[in-house]
Amino acid sequence: MTDYFPLVERIVFENSALDAEMYFRGGSVTGLSEKRLKDGSRAVSFFINGEPGAAYLLGEAGGKPISQAEFSALGDFHPRAIKLPDVAGRLLQLAFESQAEEKFSVAGDDVWGELTARWKKESKSGLIEARLGQIHGFSLFWQGERQKSDMIFSTPQGFIGDFPPSVSANAPWDIVVYACRPQTQAYQYTVLRQGVIRWSRDLLARYQEMVGQKLLQLLNRELARQAQPWRWNIAFEGVEMFDLHFFPYLTDAAHAYRALFMTMGSQMSFVIGGALTHRLLSETFERIFPEERAALQSQRLIPAAFSE
Amino acid sequence: MPNQSRAFSFKISPVRAVWVGAAFSALLLVSTLWIYFSVSLTESLTPFWKDKLLDVLIFIPALGSAVAGTLLLSQFGINETPRRVWTAFTLGLWCWVGGEIAGVVNDFLYWDSVYPEFSVVDALWLAGYFFLGLSLYYQLGIVYSKTRARRRMYLGLVALAILATAALTSLAERSGLGEGYAWVILFITILYPVLDAIQGTAAIWTSILFRRGQWSRPWWGLILFALADSVDSFYWLGGYQFISSAAQTALNFIAVAAYPASYIVAGLALLVNYFILRYGEDSGLVKTPKRIMPPK
Numbered sequence: 015m016t017d018y019f020p021l022v023e024r025i026v027f028e029n030s031a032l033d034a035e036m037y038f039r040g041g042s043v044t045g046l047s048e049k050r051l052k053d054g055s056r057a058v059s060f061f062i063n064g065e066p067g068a069a070y071l072l073g074e075a076g077g078k079p080i081s082q083a084e085f086s087a088l089g090d091f092h093p094r095a096i097k098l099p100d101v102a103g104r105l106l107q108l109a110f111e112s113q114a115e116e117k118f119s120v121a122g123d124d125v126w127g128e129l130t131a132r133w134k135k136e137s138k139s140g141l142i143e144a145r146l147g148q149i150h151g152f153s154l155f156w157q158g159e160r161q162k163s164d165m166i167f168s169t170p171q172g173f174i175g176d177f178p179p180s181v182s183a184n185a186p187w188d189i190v191v192y193a194c195r196p197q198t199q200a201y202q203y204t205v206l207r208q209g210v211i212r213w214s215r216d217l218l219a220r221y222q223e224m225v226g227q228k229l230l231q232l233l234n235r236e237l238a239r240q241a242q243p244w245r246w247n248i249a250f251e252g253v254e255m256f257d258l259h260f261f262p263y264l265t266d267a268a269h270a271y272r273a274l275f276m277t278m279g280s281q282m283s284f285v286i287g288g289a290l291t292h293r294l295l296s297e298t299f300e301r302i303f304p305e306e307r308a309a310l311q312s313q314r315l316i317p318a319a320f321s322e
Numbered sequence: 323m324p325n326q327s328r329a330f331s332f333k334i335s336p337v338r339a340v341w342v343g344a345a346f347s348a349l350l351l352v353s354t355l356w357i358y359f360s361v362s363l364t365e366s367l368t369p370f371w372k373d374k375l376l377d378v379l380i381f382i383p384a385l386g387s388a389v390a391g392t393l394l395l396s397q398f399g400i401n402e403t404p405r406r407v408w409t410a411f412t413l414g415l416w417c418w419v420g421g422e423i424a425g426v427v428n429d430f431l432y433w434d435s436v437y438p439e440f441s442v443v444d445a446l447w448l449a450g451y452f453f454l455g456l457s458l459y460y461q462l463g464i465v466y467s468k469t470r471a472r473r474r475m476y477l478g479l480v481a482l483a484i485l486a487t488a489a490l491t492s493l494a495e496r497s498g499l500g501e502g503y504a505w506v507i508l509f510i511t512i513l514y515p516v517l518d519a520i521q522g523t524a525a526i527w528t529s530i531l532f533r534r535g536q537w538s539r540p541w542w543g544l545i546l547f548a549l550a551d552s553v554d555s556f557y558w559l560g561g562y563q564f565i566s567s568a569a570q571t572a573l574n575f576i577a578v579a580a581y582p583a584s585y586i587v588a589g590l591a592l593l594v595n596y597f598i599l600r601y602g603e604d605s606g607l608v609k610t611p612k613r614i615m616p617p618k
Binding site: 225232 | 397398399402403404405464465530531532533534535536537538598599602603608609610611612613614615616
């Protein structure tokens with residue numbers, strides 16, 4: 015079993031896992047603490063923006079969730095601790111909670127192009143782990159499309175949010191395709207996030223069509239003001255929402271999305287009126303995929319909640 | 323993050339500019355009503371000069387609304403969808419400004435003689451209706467999806483309006499209305515109230531659709547315009563003689579007030595929308611949504 019993101023510099027601690035916890039908590043950063051166990055297996059524990067997140071015992075079949083107390087009790091006094099961007103953290107967690115269904119190598123642009131075309135045709139949803147030497151990363155395919163907000167690679171130049179340019183060379187990439195497990199929290203969070211991204215994109219596009227670019231920019235600035243005090247790493251550019259935050263719990267994510275949609279609904283109601291805002295919300299809500307819609311409904315993220 | 327904050331310095335803040343505009347408009351409206359209804363002024367001014375004075379007082383808000391529309395238009399990119407709505411709206415207003423000017427010129431030329439049956443005034447008024455109707459069509463087209471069926475329905479409504487006007491014209495001709503005028507002139511005369519009714523209904527529909535949204539407020543001007551014109555149409559159809567003198571005064575008041583008020587409402591709404599687009603939240607005219615803050 016090889017390291018996750020091996021190019022990421024290991025944080026050196028003088029004294030055990032306790033220091034790692036203090037480091038993550040103190041800096042409110044996201045990261046991973048990884049222990050190598052005597053039997054050759056490994057255990058990992060997430061810190062999400064300074065807060066302890068899920069922990070897993072890793073085996074060939076994937077990750078088995080364990081409690082933080084269990085993780086602390088595991089022997090390895092010098093765990094590998096690395097700092098991660100939120101996207102890397104949440105995709106890694108999704109990988110731990112998914113089942114590896116295919117492993118193969120891909121070399122060259124043509125083969126890679128054929129593969130992505132096939133996934134697009136099949137409307138495939140799943141997580142791809144790609145590794146080329148020390149370069150390592152994840153990319154989420156959703157309904158056959160690569161997701162800009164859910165793609166990250168660790169390269170010698172640092173983390174990048176796209177496939178590294180060397181993918182076009184002929185060196186083979188080791189690919190693992192993960193099938194997601196619908197009952198897991200990481201998957202439900204992914205569906206919710208994709209639903210929110212799609213809904214907001216359609217909604218903002220319709221709003222822009224109605225009122226123009228400047229009022230959309232005004233709304234985007236207001237959304238940034240809503241996100242800022244919470245330190246949510248969520249940005250809006252034009253009609254696109256870039257959600258780069260890692261929420262530890264589904265309810266935290268739903269809370270953030272609710273606040274953002276409330277801001278959208280409120281500002282839109284001021285400009286185009288409550289009735290039309292409700293119409294746009296409903297019209298665009300109906301257009302998103304049924305699975306995403308169900309995820310949004312389960313968190314009460316519905317048109318009626320955001321129109322005045 | 324882009325567009326985070328921009329700071330503008332104002333010689334006069336947009337809020338104050340809107341308030342000054344509103345106060346000036348109120349003054350114009352009161353002056354218009356006073357000149358129209360004042361007995362002492364009627365005695366000291368000839369009807370011609372009283373009429374010209376009223377023309378000037380109506381021309382100012384008409385021009386103001388067209389200028390505000392042009393300012394608003396300048397805030398849209400060339401390919402932006404709402405641009406065509408407000409281009410048509412502004413062109414409609416400019417046509418009516420042209421109509422107001424042409425009307426004054428006509429008065430100077432024909433006050434003591436016979437006015438032409440069809441003049442540039444009518445052409446400008448009808449062009450104004452065309453562009454304002456087009457803006458309503460574009461606006462409703464953005465709200466509802468532009469399917470072929472809807473476009474057919476729109477064209478059907480236009481055809482229906484023309485047929486209804488033609489039928490009303492024939493009816494009016496048979497009842498002796500507009501005696502001595504050519505059929506086409508009578509048709510155009512009747513077209514005005516028909517267009518008023520259609521445009522007024524569409525504007526009310528748009529306003530209901532937008533409810534109290536800031537974006538819909540320029541359409542309120544069209545509703546007032548339809549109201550003012552409906553009184554004129556009622557009189558033209560002979561309704562004047564069937565109502566009491568008190569009702570006549572009330573209707574006169576509505577017509578005289580609603581006409582300039584239509585320009586004023588449209589103009590102020592366009593001005594507010596312009597300031598919001600130009601200065602965003604710095605304009606002080608944007609209602610800030612209630613933010614959910616983290617616990618301290």
